[in-house]
Amino acid sequence: MIQIKLHNTKTRRREPFAPADPAHVKLYVCGPTVYDRAHLGNARTVVVFDTLVRLLRHLFPRVTYVRNITDIDDKINARAAETGEPIGEITARTTSWFHNDMAALYCTPPDIEPRATGHIGDIIALIERLIARGHAYAAEGHVLFAVATDAQYGKFSGRSPEELLAGARVDVATYKRDPGDFVLWKPSPPDLPGWDSPWGSGRPGWHIECSAMIHATLGETIDIHGGGADLIFPHHENEIAQSCCAFPGSELARVWVHAGMLQVNGQKMSKSLGNFRTVQDVLGEAPGEAVRFLLLKTQYRGVLDFSTAALAEAKRELDRFYRALEKHADPAPAATPPAAFIEALADDLNTPGAIAELHALADAAMQGNAASAASLRAAGELIGIFNQTAGQWFRGDVADDARIDALIAERLAARRNKDFARADAIRAELAAAGILLEDGPGGTIWRRA
């Protein structure tokens, strides 16, 4: 059995991964707040954890992957106030967009996809539990978590209470006992979504929903908790505080894995810089497989710099892989990917190292090694590429290629007659239409640029 090693944010080191129950790995990843199109940063996190889940499924008999949808949030409320569209419509549509975008990147849906609105009862119960244990208090319709009651608070993200205070950028509400206290529940005016609670009509704060949904779907302690690196503080710090105080003895998650940030052309992706790239937008430039592959070309913890040039390069690499597969008539995948490939992935999800193995397999396949082609297919499928045949990759599911075939036949005749001017004219005509011709020993084949 290959040993997976993962960089654990909690300990800041790479550790052997051993699930509490080897027969059942439990993993939770923070999902999107549904108020707008998914951007490439969202996509990176989802692709990274999808790849981790694929690896875990390869090595463990059962994996339960939970990823939530945050459908209660002030950004959603703000969007509704702006556009006048009902909140329910915004969240339903955005959730549907998200599902479609992630499917286009070949991400497997989570086993369970809880929504905050579906767990209000669990959230209220958890808050009551925290109040009962003295870790939270009600004040002016709010319920706040009292950070002073948690000796461990700040430890996870490596912050002291003083540091937290020094950098605080918000005005401290008067009803807080401690400036670091955060909201578990807040009152909702009649025009905002609200649920009845012991503290009046209100809505949950952000962090509490994850604690509640993890407990409801997976239990007190899970194996892996994931998300983007920007969630380490405050979101994950607060989740840990809530869950561990509510359930003494629980660790919430034994291993914390965080995906690095994504930049665009060397700059932080932000709306003010105007370089915000949505998944939808990028899918117009390249196939979903190329986008996914690009996202995996950088090890997950590093900063990934997205650019159009990098996307084009990712596509060229896939072109070569598909050529290697096509040479062997789209072989069935080998029973299992090569050990070197799995070992690279198991080493803290070293996808660049794994991809280097893919290139080695493609080289061997190009030289005529059929077993390597089958291994290449198996390895690629494990990380979510090679979701189509080489023919589909190069030519698409075209039905009207009779015209192309006719032109190729005409060109072949011209070449036989040494009428190279005509032959080249036909090639140029097809090239203008995005069709590239390749003359090989087996005849002429075409592909889309």
Add this chain to the structure above:
RNA sequence: GGUCCGGUGGCAGAGUGGCUAUGCAGAGGACUGCAAAUCCUUGGAUGUGGGUUCGAUUCCCGCCCGGACCUCCA
């Protein structure tokens, strides 16, 4: 200001206390009517100054640079 992460060849991007991946691009060649694809060959890197060591890109310290986070951004 604080905490953390990182600085590798033209670009992207790994590993490693000694033998330095991989890809793209470039150069030369083979093949081709010409191309494309493929194959062969090839140049090219570890921010900076110290320290530890027989030996450091790899470990430690300073400096410079970049990035993330510091109450609701994945």
